[in-house]
Amino acid sequence: MSHERRNHYRILHVQPEAPPEVIKSSWRALMSRLHPDRGGDHEHAALLNAAYAVLSDPEQRRRYDQTLRRPARGATAVFDATDWLSARVCPFCRHAFAGAAAPGLRCSACDSPLGPPPAVPQAGSELIGRRRGERFARDVDSRLRLPAEAGERLVRLRDLSLTGLALVSAARIPIGTPLRLTADTFDTVAITVACRAALPVFTVHARLLTLQLLRSGRGVYVNARA
Numbered sequence: 001m002s003h004e005r006r007n008h009y010r011i012l013h014v015q016p017e018a019p020p021e022v023i024k025s026s027w028r029a030l031m032s033r034l035h036p037d038r039g040g041d042h043e044h045a046a047l048l049n050a051a052y053a054v055l056s057d058p059e060q061r062r063r064y065d066q067t068l069r070r071p072a073r074g075a076t077a078v079f080d081a082t083d084w085l086s087a088r089v090c091p092f093c094r095h096a097f098a099g100a101a102a103p104g105l106r107c108s109a110c111d112s113p114l115g116p117p118p119a120v121p122q123a124g125s126e127l128i129g130r131r132r133g134e135r136f137a138r139d140v141d142s143r144l145r146l147p148a149e150a151g152e153r154l155v156r157l158r159d160l161s162l163t164g165l166a167l168v169s170a171a172r173i174p175i176g177t178p179l180r181l182t183a184d185t186f187d188t189v190a191i192t193v194a195c196r197a198a199l200p201v202f203t204v205h206a207r208l209l210t211l212q213l214l215r216s217g218r219g220v221y222v223n224a225r226a
Contacts, residue, residue, distance in 0.1 A: 008051035008064060015175050016065065017082050017207055018193045019164075020056065026194065027052040082191060084209060090114065091209045092147060092178050092189045103212065112180055113187050113212035117162050142167065142183040155204075157183060164207045165190055172202050179206060187212045 009016050012026050027048060036042050054060045084091035085101055095109035103115035144153040144167070156168040165181065165188070173179065177192045190206035 007068075008054050011047050011051040012055065013175070014055075015191070015193045016068065017191065019207075022194050022205060023052070023055050027056075029196075082207075082209065085116070090189075091191070092145075092180050101210075106212075110180075112189050113210045115210055115212055117188075117208045117211040119162075140183060142181050144169070145180040145182075146173070147178055155181070157181070158203075160186065160188075162208070162211075164193075164205060167204050167206075168198075169195075169202045169204050170200075172197070173204050178209070181206075185214055187214060 009018070012023060012030065014023050014026050018026075030048055031045065034044050034048065036045055054064050082091075088098070088101075089096050090107040090110060090112055092112040093107060093110040095107055097105070097107060097114060099105075101114045101116060105114040106112065107114055140157050142155055142157040144155045145151075146153075153169065153171070155170075158166040158168060160166075167181065173192050173195050175192050175195060178189060179192060180187070180189050182188075188208055189210040190208045192204060192206045194203075194205040196203045
């Protein structure tokens, strides 16, 4: 079996930046189909359990992640959208920018926002304002762009927090794909961490890399728990 197949993240069908709840959900879904008691393969089930044992433990996961960062001899560097801040490249189109990323800064090539999301509040779900303004609406139409596509897709935003989003798409979006999502109240670049079939559509979860609020004058709120 190849080293790629034994990569714990690939075994569980999640990205290296996936949050614990996504890893757990993926493990449960896979085990529900591949458990030996349900006709699955014993070796595959053992790999799933071994991968989950490592990735569900914060310290074991930290040490494992360190081993993944060691480049193989003769390996070619691969663009990592989650490392865009240190690389100083747009996480959506990879165009280089000068200086430090900051709120209001946009990519000169694709116009994507280059400001990191605000820190998650310690209490409550307020982002801007004092409960006098609007909240980001759920279940609203949004415009989705993918790096390999020239046009836009219309998708349905299900939820948006300071760290991630969930949307419904008519087509599958591969895990690890950077995406840009725009609506009336925000513009963001995120990276896909999960995509599940809920036929005839797909439920997509992504982690925010950048975020610009477009209507913050009256106060903007998001759900800080998701």
